[in-house]
Amino acid sequence: METSERRRLVVGISGASGAAYGLRVLDACREMGVESHLVASKSAALTLKQETGLTLADLATRADVAYRAADVGAAIASGSFPTLGMVVAPCSVRTMSEIATGVTSSLLSRAADVALKERRPLVLMVRETPFHLGHLRTMVRLAEMGAIIAPPLPAFYAKPATVEDMIDQSVGRTLDLFGLSWAPVRRWGEDISPILGDSE
Numbered sequence: 063m064e065t066s067e068r069r070r071l072v073v074g075i076s077g078a079s080g081a082a083y084g085l086r087v088l089d090a091c092r093e094m095g096v097e098s099h100l101v102a103s104k105s106a107a108l109t110l111k112q113e114t115g116l117t118l119a120d121l122a123t124r125a126d127v128a129y130r131a132a133d134v135g136a137a138i139a140s141g142s143f144p145t146l147g148m149v150v151a152p153c154s155v156r157t158m159s160e161i162a163t164g165v166t167s168s169l170l171s172r173a174a175d176v177a178l179k180e181r182r183p184l185v186l187m188v189r190e191t192p193f194h195l196g197h198l199r200t201m202v203r204l205a206e207m208g209a210i211i212a213p214p215l216p217a218f219y220a221k222p223a224t225v226e227d228m229i230d231q232s233v234g235r236t237l238d239l240f241g242l243s244w245a246p247v248r249r250w251g252e253d254i255s256p257i258l259g260d261s262e
Contacts, residue, residue, distance in 0.1 A: 070097040071240060072138050072148035072177070073125065074170045077105025078189035080152035081113045083214055086233045087151050088124040090244045099138050099145070100125035101169045103157065131168045138173040146240045147183035148173055151233070152214070155190050155197060161209070162200045174209075184209045185239050187232070212236050220248040 071091055075084035084102075091098040100122065102110070107118045122128035129136040137143040150157060150170070157170060161184075166172035177184040186209055190197060201211045214232035222228045227246075234247030248254055 068097065068144075069095070069242075070099055070145040071242075072099045072101070072145050072173050074148060074150035074153070074157070074173065075100070075102040075106045075110070075121070076150060076152060076154040076157040076170065077103050077109050078152040078154035078157075079109060079113065080187070080189045080214060081106065081110045081116075082229050083151040083187055083233055085114065085116075085121070085124065086229055087149060087237070088121075090233060090237060090242075091126075092124070094242055094244060096146070096242060098125045098127070100128045101131060101136075101138065101173060102128075103131050103154075103168060103170050105154070129169055131170060133169050134166070134172055136169055136173075139169060139176060141176050141180040145177075145182065146242075147185070148177040149185045149187065149236060149240070150174060151187040151236065152189035153186040155188070155200075158186055158188055158197075158204065159200055161186070162203045162207070178208055181208065183240055185212050185236055186210070187212055187214050187236060189214065210239055212239070217248075219250065219254060221254075 073087050088098050102118055110116050160171040161174045166175050174184055216228045217231045220231050230246040234244040237244050
């Protein structure tokens with residue numbers, strides 16, 4: 063179990079659209095004093111460049127520790143390395159499928175497999191739409207294995223004013239699943255008051 067003295071979160075970034083989610087997870091970890099351990103897939107480099115103009119080297123500067131996707135002997139590939147768990151943000155269908163079948167062909171899927179076998183939270187911010195039956199069955203299989211499927215969907219009740227607001231709300235709610243409370247999240251009943259109807 064991860065100790066309170068040293069909180070670590072494994073952050074995976076796949077090649078799915080939505081690189082900004084992974085970036086903000088890394089930013090949030092830094093703001094909260096959580097040690098981030100990053101692994102990005104090869105295709106993540108393409109999406110990252112297309113959507114943000116950044117390179118994998120730029121991405122690595124936002125993490126406390128960054129690993130190469132081929133480095134299957136890295137610390138996060140072992141269950142003896144304590145972490146809070148792992149988030150894949152965003153998670154492609156290919157990465158999701160690798161994890162579901164136990165095919166650990168890269169450090170990203172291996173680290174996810176470790177989270178599952180050690181019974182640590184594994185949160186997959188799956189980015190795809192629409193889903194076909196194969197996708198849905200894969201998600202069911204992952205849920206049965208203990209993973210949490212958390213597509214990054216906008217929370218309109220939070221009244222986001224910008225795309226960044228929507229990203230931060232999704233990232234913050236995902237971090238809640240690790241017991242991490244990030245300041246930008248707007249919470250129902252706290253930051254947002256419910257509108258009460260007429261009583262009967």
